[in-house]
Amino acid sequence: xxxxxxxxxxxxxxxxxxxxxxxxxxxxxxxxxxxxxxxxxxxxxxxxxxxxxxxxxxxxxxxxxxxxxxxxxxxxxxxxxxxxxxxxxxxxxxxxxxxxxxxxxxxxxxxxxxxxxxxxxxxxxxxxxxxxxxxxxxxxxxxxxxxxxxxxxxxxxxxxxxxxxxxxxxxxxxxxxxxxxxxxxxxxxxxxxxxxxxxxxxxxxxxxxx
Numbered sequence: 001x002x003x004x005x006x007x008x009x010x011x012x013x014x015x016x017x018x019x020x021x022x023x024x025x026x027x028x029x030x031x032x033x034x035x036x037x038x039x040x041x042x043x044x045x046x047x048x049x050x051x052x053x054x055x056x057x058x059x060x061x062x063x064x065x066x067x068x069x070x071x072x073x074x075x076x077x078x079x080x081x082x083x084x085x086x087x088x089x090x091x092x093x094x095x096x097x098x099x100x101x102x103x104x105x106x107x108x109x110x111x112x113x114x115x116x117x118x119x120x121x122x123x124x125x126x127x128x129x130x131x132x133x134x135x136x137x138x139x140x141x142x143x144x145x146x147x148x149x150x151x152x153x154x155x156x157x158x159x160x161x162x163x164x165x166x167x168x169x170x171x172x173x174x175x176x177x178x179x180x181x182x183x184x185x186x187x188x189x190x191x192x193x194x195x196x197x198x199x200x201x202x203x204x205x206x207x208x209x210x
Contacts, residue, residue, distance in 0.1 A: 001184045002033040004075040006068070008082040008093025010041050015122040016081040018160040019173050023079060023120075026177035032184060037071065039064050043096040052103035065099045069111060072100075076187075077147075077180055078117040080135055087127035089134050101138050112139075114197045116183045118147040118176060121154045122163065128154035147183060149176040 005024060009016040017036065024034040042063045051059035057066045072078065080097070082089040104111040119135035121128040129152055139146050153176055155169035156162075164170065 001076045001188065002035065002074070003027055003077040003079060003180060003184070004068075004072055005034055005036045006078065006080045006093075007036055007038050008080060008090055008096065009122075010090070010092055011083075012038055013160065014083070015155065015157055015160055015163045016083055016120070018163045019120055019122060019155045019170070020079070020081055022170055022173040023177040026174045027181055030178060030181035032181045035071070035075075037064075037068060039068070039092065039096050041092075043092050043099070045095045046098045046102055050106065053106045056107040056109060058099050058103040060099065063096075065096060065103070068096075068100055069104060069109070072104075073109065073111050075115070076184055077115055078112070078139075078144075079120060079147075079176070079180070080117065080138075081120045081122070082131055082135060084121055084123035084127035084131050087130050089121070089131045093135070097135070097138050101142060105142070112142040112144055113200070115144055116147050116180060116187075117142075117144045118153060118180070120173065120176070123154065123156060124158045125156070128152065128156075145183065147176060147180045149173075149179065 005020045007017050007020060020036050024036060027034045044060050044063060049059060057069060082093040117139040119132050121131040132152055136146055149172040151172050153172060156166045
């Protein structure tokens with residue numbers, strides 16, 4: 001079993017990376033493989049062109065969205081991390097997630113459905129809960145169980161060194177990791193017992209303006 005940890009910060013080894021490292025170490029202790037995926041400094045916004053329906057991937061190829069989709073298809077869980085920028089998720093991770101989840105949905109690739117996911121946020125002070133609300137919506141529209149901790153999944157600090165001083169926040173990262181591991185082990189046990197995921201219905205659309 002493998003969990004993909006996505007660093008949605010422009011800083012490769014910043015505050016979010018520090019939290020993800022704590023999560024990765026705890027997952028490893030629980031016997032769960034993990035990988036920290038760096039999205040880099042470039043993530044173009046979605047063009048709403050619909051080309052992903054035919055291509056089975058995003059038409060934009062000069063960033064890491066398609067790399068992520070290929071790796072994600074083989075993963076069992078996801079933790080998405082973002083710093084707070086203007087009281088919301090970073091523009092970088094927003095563009096990245098818009099395209100990744102839209103391309104997966106429009107292409108019919110069963111990458112995310114029924115796989116657990118959760119978001120973590122870092123901030124110097126405020127905006128974390130709004131960021132978590134924003135990122136968790138990608139999971140809820142994709143039929144993904146959301147993994148929680150004992151508090152909202154946030155850490156505080158302006159530098160990695162300050163993040164480490166947030167003892168409560170770092171503890172919650174470990175709790176989130178253990179809860180993720182437990183969910184994955186329960187899912188594995190269910191599959192061995194013959195319990196299958198729910199069957200999907202054909203999607204129905206209702207437009208309010210006719």
